Amino acid sequence: MRRDRLTFGMMIGIPLIQLTLFGFAINADPKHLPAAVLLADQGPQGRTLLYAIQNSQYFHFIREVKTQAEAQDALARGEVQFVINIPENFTRALLRGQLPSILVEADATDPAATGNALGSLRVLFNTALQNDLKGPLAYLTGTIGPIDLRVHALYNPEAITQYNIVPGLMGVVLTMTMVLITGLAITRERESGTMENLLSMPTRPLEVLIGKIIPYILVGYIQVGLVLLAARFLFHVPMVGNLILLLVVSLVFITANLAIGITISTLAQNQRQAMQMSMFFFLPNIMLSGFMFPFRGMPGWAQVLGEMLPLTHFLRIIRGILLKGNGLNDVALQLWPIALFAAGALTIGVKRYRQTLD
Amino acid sequence: MVYNLAVDVQGMTKRFGSLTAVNHVDLQIRAGEICGFLGPNGSGKTTFIRMLCGLLRPDEGSGTCLSHNVLTGSEAIKREVGYMTQRFSFYEDLSIAENLDFVARMYSVNNRREAVQRSVEQLGLTNRKNQLAGQLSGGWKQRLALAACMIHQPKLLLLDEPTAGVDPKARREFWEEIHQLAGQGLTFLIATHYMDEAERCHRLALIVNGRLLTHGTVAEVIGKASLTTWSVSGPNLLKLAQQLRQRSGVDQAVPFGDILHVSGGDTATLEQAIAPFRTEQYEWHAVESGLEDVFIHLMDSSKENSLP
Numbered sequence: 001m002r003r004d005r006l007t008f009g010m011m012i013g014i015p016l017i018q019l020t021l022f023g024f025a026i027n028a029d030p031k032h033l034p035a036a037v038l039l040a041d042q043g044p045q046g047r048t049l050l051y052a053i054q055n056s057q058y059f060h061f062i063r064e065v066k067t068q069a070e071a072q073d074a075l076a077r078g079e080v081q082f083v084i085n086i087p088e089n090f091t092r093a094l095l096r097g098q099l100p101s102i103l104v105e106a107d108a109t110d111p112a113a114t115g116n117a118l119g120s121l122r123v124l125f126n127t128a129l130q131n132d133l134k135g136p137l138a139y140l141t142g143t144i145g146p147i148d149l150r151v152h153a154l155y156n157p158e159a160i161t162q163y164n165i166v167p168g169l170m171g172v173v174l175t176m177t178m179v180l181i182t183g184l185a186i187t188r189e190r191e192s193g194t195m196e197n198l199l200s201m202p203t204r205p206l207e208v209l210i211g212k213i214i215p216y217i218l219v220g221y222i223q224v225g226l227v228l229l230a231a232r233f234l235f236h237v238p239m240v241g242n243l244i245l246l247l248v249v250s251l252v253f254i255t256a257n258l259a260i261g262i263t264i265s266t267l268a269q270n271q272r273q274a275m276q277m278s279m280f281f282f283l284p285n286i287m288l289s290g291f292m293f294p295f296r297g298m299p300g301w302a303q304v305l306g307e308m309l310p311l312t313h314f315l316r317i318i319r320g321i322l323l324k325g326n327g328l329n330d331v332a333l334q335l336w337p338i339a340l341f342a343a344g345a346l347t348i349g350v351k352r353y354r355q356t357l358d
Numbered sequence: 359m360v361y362n363l364a365v366d367v368q369g370m371t372k373r374f375g376s377l378t379a380v381n382h383v384d385l386q387i388r389a390g391e392i393c394g395f396l397g398p399n400g401s402g403k404t405t406f407i408r409m410l411c412g413l414l415r416p417d418e419g420s421g422t423c424l425s426h427n428v429l430t431g432s433e434a435i436k437r438e439v440g441y442m443t444q445r446f447s448f449y450e451d452l453s454i455a456e457n458l459d460f461v462a463r464m465y466s467v468n469n470r471r472e473a474v475q476r477s478v479e480q481l482g483l484t485n486r487k488n489q490l491a492g493q494l495s496g497g498w499k500q501r502l503a504l505a506a507c508m509i510h511q512p513k514l515l516l517l518d519e520p521t522a523g524v525d526p527k528a529r530r531e532f533w534e535e536i537h538q539l540a541g542q543g544l545t546f547l548i549a550t551h552y553m554d555e556a557e558r559c560h561r562l563a564l565i566v567n568g569r570l571l572t573h574g575t576v577a578e579v580i581g582k583a584s585l586t587t588w589s590v591s592g593p594n595l596l597k598l599a600q601q602l603r604q605r606s607g608v609d610q611a612v613p614f615g616d617i618l619h620v621s622g623g624d625t626a627t628l629e630q631a632i633a634p635f636r637t638e639q640y641e642w643h644a645v646e647s648g649l650e651d652v653f654i655h656l657m658d659s660s661k662e663n664s665l666p
Contacts, residue, residue: 192447192450193443193445193446193447194447194448194449195447196413196443196447197441197443197447197448198464199413200411200412200413200436200439200441200443201436201461201464201465202433202436202437202464202465203464
């Protein structure tokens, strides 16, 4: 054990990581979700309502949008989780007892992220205006509430968990297999002695690495195809966006994971170590990427860590394309971090890949 | 012949941390020559070979390998050198033909298909070419490895203990092949532990603890050592050997079946040492020192020298 530091590290490290992630980072009841407001009525009651919404801790207004198109855009890009529409003549209708409606549009791709927040709204609307509705207006605080709350759960109106999980699974499957396969590929050569032979031949490091990567890109695409078929025919996940775009973007993501695998294989002494390192990489990916738990439910530091993982961005892309119908412009925002990651990992891999046995 | 000297290196040194694996070794190998590379385990043979073919970067040293600079020309050297590793290092889950084809591709051999076909035929494995390399016996694996590292028609072959664990018949065939190839102008550097194999080489180099101890033909090596050896037969040789070893002037007393070889570096002191035992009981003959006697002698004396 003393001589096998990595196993020792695993035994201590994995529980520590899990403790930290599960204990501090995971939160199934996400609060302070970013929201936008489309305010078409300047009356005081509307303001009161917005303050109350913000005070509920579930919502955090980060911007005001002017048009419905702008609102849709912000939702599609995932900049905001909610858009709250206070319609024209809201105050007047309220004061007349006409039961004005407020539309809340939610990005419901992950039903778990929005459920509690939306639930809180109903309670909130009944009580928020109690101070404003006094005296002659007191009759408005009746049993049905003074306001008609309309919720549009966009992208996943029926709150079907599979719609969120199955596309995400594609990213998880790719992360797990691609990293592990390439991680093992080069360490295996070293272990079986074939590396010595390979190095004695006139090959360049980049040639060997590319030779190791290309076949697995094909394997990655087979996995993408399988998950997509299952999503389509087994789980009936809606596919709103452009599948070609998805396939192109997948290439960057697959490459990023293969590059990590290559880097791992240059660090690991043997296949077992490569396996352990892959585990180390995989665990935070599962926890912090927003695959299992709502990304916005995590504290700031965990979100920062999550942002550094390619899976986080890929999940947003694939959910965006399949469920929201995102186009290239929306996707590009999430694509460059993955590309950056791939380039970084590949550079380290090539640098560390030694042409000699020293 | 294009190269007079296939290998001509000076002061080759390789350190791993505080250990100096190869310590200022000079070596020349003539083109078309079979050079035997001898030395105990861990003496630096493999390290030296790896430096020659560019697998390890020497810490010090200079020279040429096939007239390419050993320090800067490893790309070019790799194309013209065949290196056979100590351990079988081809892909066990590829077939014989696939392995050969892979190597041929790596060296971008012209007319690859033909080259592989020819190589399989030369191996005599045409009807087994689709067998997995992992299923081959040790001897066949060695032959496959040799065929694979010759597919690009190298000028210099570096073989690292090519016959370890191979039966005597296969070994003999292997050496016949090597001599034939050397006759065609190929140069060999062959690391080995076996004395009978060493005697089959044109020239020998002995390396111990990273230092080159001696270099030359078999006769030269034996001559340079100026070792005197007596062979003695008679009763209770084991006891005699123990007694002899305690006397100064006797470097070795090694039993070979019914006879005992007694050697010493200095003829006169050796004779003094054995004089009391030259009784009727024993039959003494002066014999020529064998290669093994010489090597053991050289290794022992180098050990004494390296002691503080």
